[in-house]
Amino acid sequence: MEENKEQSAQRRRFIKGVTLGVGGIVLSSPIMSFMSASASGDNNNRKQLGIALVGLGGYSTNQLAPALQETENCYLAGIVTGTPSKIDDWKKKYDIPDKNVYNYENFDEIANNDDIDIVYVVLPNALHAEYVIRAAKAKKHVICEKPMATNVEDAKRMLDACNENGVQLAIGYRLHFEPYNKRVMELGQQQVFGKVKSITANNSSDMTSKKPNLWRLDKELAGGGSLMDLGIYAVQGAVYTMGEKPVAVAAKYGEVTKPTFFHDVEQSINWELEFEDGVKAKSNSSYAEEQNELSAEAENGWWNVSPAYAYEGKKGETSEGEMDYPNIFEQVNQMDSQAESFRNSEKSIVPGEMGLRDMKILMAIYESANAGGERVVIQY
Structure with a gap:
């Protein structure tokens, strides 16, 4: 084309x-x-x-x-x-x-x-x-x-x-190839502590200590700000905790406190994903603060991983005690798994279809934020 x-x-x-x-x-x-x-x-x-x-x-x-x-x-x-x-x-x-x-x-x-x-x-x-x-x-x-x-x-x-x-x-x-997040998938999808009641997924990193001409702050190249770069991890976290697609979202942009940096893309954005059974996942991403968390409350327990999305240093606990997994070189497992899938003519566990799904969620978040927080039904 x-x-x-x-x-x-x-x-x-x-x-x-x-x-x-x-x-x-x-x-x-x-x-x-x-x-x-x-x-x-x-x-x-x-x-x-x-x-x-x-x-x-x-x-x-x-x-x-x-x-x-x-x-x-x-x-x-x-x-x-x-x-x-x-x-x-x-x-x-x-x-x-x-x-x-x-x-x-x-x-x-x-x-x-x-x-x-x-x-x-x-x-x-x-x-x-x-x-x-x-x-x-x-x-x-x-x-x-x-x-x-x-x-x-x-x-x-x-x-x-x-x-x-x-x-x-x-x-x-x-993160689909990393033990802490894989455990989150099991806890939520297999209902280890009963049905999930609520999710919190936040991912932010302070970009203001860096030069303001980074391509990530250029909407033409990045497509958006903190949501596209960091918030996508939180979206992913909520979705793989539930093991299903959210049906709707409501979102609002945060206050711009550093206009020197954030005149082209959003500094921060808050959103709430809604799943079919009424479960809500509250999230935030920002380029002007530090957050890194994926947690959930279930009927009979809870869990928290923080940091959840960083390359290393992950820590987690549940209502039954500390998560004890090694911190691994995630990209090694990721590329080894993807190469094996390709060799066997099989779809990866993180296929292009998943990326397309997530683009639809991200665009719905922006649609809601641009409408001042109006609830938007996500079209798949």
Whole structure:
């Protein structure tokens, strides 16, 4: 599908300064292009699937690349970057050959590279759709960071492109592979302490100590503020506590106390998800305070995990005592599980459909907040 003018402008804005021909010396095949494991089954016997990271920002640098040194089912095979100065360091550190280095202009040539089975899109939110769709057309499986997109329409296009090209799409929802949050799923969904009565899910982080020109504070690139970046964890937490979709939401924006930072996206937002049996999940996300909690009250007990969404340091307790689980390198478990699903032509436990569902919830939260707190029925 042709990109529209807005998408084209977003892409040029993000990758400006990139020159053609940097990196991206690609292995070509005159006979046939590479087909993904799910499309052809050719790589089912390969021990590890190759992942190419698209975007070498902080998350790729500090979390994903190190995690890929510990994974068993996948490995760091390639990189895609618009910053030529990063290439040599990444090549040396991770032993990446020239033929597996791409930029945003020659990205589509990745279709011809047998080393790369999976493309992991780690770009600003507004660019997710373009690169997921391009990866799908290249017949590569895709992992896309959260949030899946900046609107429901793009999320649908991404999912359609993957389905049409016979590749799998998963979202980078790492907490589904982490013991504290997995225990929350069991406690709520299996009604260990009886039916859930109420949920509290808050996730906030103070961004005001950082430079105000972060892309996350640019609505065009981020799609929104704290809700898109942090609140999505709280939405996820409430949904996987219940194991069902919420039916309605009411939301309001918080006060803007730092207008220097938050003139383009929301500083904070509060919302209440409503589930079919009347259970309410109260949540808040903010870019100007610190919160990190997922808790619930049930008929015969309670539980609390705090911090619940951080990369490390999770702690939890229930009405029966302390939760005692190891803090793990979550991205290792996440990518190993996703690679195994792709190899077996199975949907990940965090598939593109889940990302689309969450986009519909996020958009309903914004709709309610824009209407001053009016209750909005979520349309799936």
